[in-house]
Amino acid sequence: MSVDNDFQVVLEAKHVTRKFQVAKDVYLTANNDINLKFYKGKTLGLVGESGCGKSTFMKFLVSLDTPTKGEILYRGEDITKLKGEKLRLHRQNIQMVFQDPNSSFSPKMKIKEIICEPLLNFKRIKRSEVDQTAKNYLRLVELPEDLINRYPHSLSGGQKQRVAIARALSLEPEVIIFDEATSALDVSVQKNIVDLIKKLQKENNITIGFICHDIALIADIADYVAVMYLGNIVETLPGDKLSTDAKHPYTKALIDSIFDIGMDFSQKIQSIDSEIPSPLDIPAGCPFCDRCDKVMDICKKERPTEKTISQGHDIACHLF
Numbered sequence: 001m002s003v004d005n006d007f008q009v010v011l012e013a014k015h016v017t018r019k020f021q022v023a024k025d026v027y028l029t030a031n032n033d034i035n036l037k038f039y040k041g042k043t044l045g046l047v048g049e050s051g052c053g054k055s056t057f058m059k060f061l062v063s064l065d066t067p068t069k070g071e072i073l074y075r076g077e078d079i080t081k082l083k084g085e086k087l088r089l090h091r092q093n094i095q096m097v098f099q100d101p102n103s104s105f106s107p108k109m110k111i112k113e114i115i116c117e118p119l120l121n122f123k124r125i126k127r128s129e130v131d132q133t134a135k136n137y138l139r140l141v142e143l144p145e146d147l148i149n150r151y152p153h154s155l156s157g158g159q160k161q162r163v164a165i166a167r168a169l170s171l172e173p174e175v176i177i178f179d180e181a182t183s184a185l186d187v188s189v190q191k192n193i194v195d196l197i198k199k200l201q202k203e204n205n206i207t208i209g210f211i212c213h214d215i216a217l218i219a220d221i222a223d224y225v226a227v228m229y230l231g232n233i234v235e236t237l238p239g240d241k242l243s244t245d246a247k248h249p250y251t252k253a254l255i256d257s258i259f260d261i262g263m264d265f266s267q268k269i270q271s272i273d274s275e276i277p278s279p280l281d282i283p284a285g286c287p288f289c290d291r292c293d294k295v296m297d298i299c300k301k302e303r304p305t306e307k308t309i310s311q312g313h314d315i316a317c318h319l320f
């Protein structure tokens with residue numbers, strides 16, 4: 001993306017590739033030469049079908065995995081190289097909210113302990129301050145203070161996600177990554193959580209990475225949208241221009257799919273006839289060439305490089 005003059009880059013992925021060995025001499029390319037920038041106080045939405053490599057990529061941002069090649073720069077420092085105490089301290093800068101809070105909450109911990117655990121780990125508060133601190137954070141995420149002594153199993157899905165957001169906020173991170181964080185919620189609850197995220201972002205100038213397979217939701221929340229296909233970023237553009245300015249045949253197929261299958265494209269995209277290829281068998285040229293109705297000879301031979309076609313709008317397609 002070429003909007004550096006307007007926005008401050010906080011986090012940047014440079015030529016990030018991740019290969020998984022799945023058998024002797026057989027490698028699966030989950031991320032292929034990804035370049036993305038996260039700007040101060042802005043939301044970058046990452047969208048693509050199930051299995052395209054979104055979660056693999058987001059794990060690098062929160063130091064849960066390291067790429068096979070490439071760099072993840074946080075304020076210019078390559079965090080893939082951090083180890084030990086430096087890595088532990090860095091974790092305060094970038095927090096994550098997962099799809100399923102049950103997997104990250106201990107069922108034996110009270111809500112106040114869940115919210116304050118990071119603060120106690122980093123010795124930011126004393127034990128005696130836990131109750132008041134947890135109440136403050138519950139108020140921030142618009143939950144009643146008296147939940148502090150409850151256990152997670154007694155909360156609804158939406159309430160648990162609010163607690164997860166409170167915990168992520170507690171260390172005052174510069175960046176929060178949301179990995180399908182609203183996908184398991186009912187549509188009305190989802191909307192309330194998205195509104196809360198937008199409000200908290202504005203108040204705290206947080207940089208957000210929002211992974212989601214729902215392109216309509218991404219268009220609503222993201223300042224910039226990156227579209228991923230088979231481990232490749234095929235197009236990046238401003239969220240408010242997604243429906244009018246998208247040019248890549250894959251992005252357009254995703255947008256059409258909203259109308260085809262009622263806004264849920266975890267199912268097969270009906271506007272594309274063929275099946276998605278296996279990441280074990282990515283075409284030599286453009287990753288989308290086997291399914292593209294505008295395919296040309298060059299598409300089968302050469303991988304298209306990203307080109308900037310207008311401010312904040314990059315595309316990797318031989319048509320442009």
Ligand SMILES: Nc1ncnc2c1ncn2[C@@H]1O[C@H](COP(=O)(O)OP(=O)(O)OP(=O)(O)O)[C@@H](O)[C@H]1O
Binds near residue numbers: 022028
């Ligand atoms: N540890 C691993 N070993 C082998 N293959 C893996 C591993 N982790 C992920 N993959 C493969 O990498 C590809 C990308 O997976 P990833 O989970 O990143 O996709 P995703 O877009 O997040 O999908 P979903 O939304 O379904 O989680 C998939 O083909 C997946 O099977």
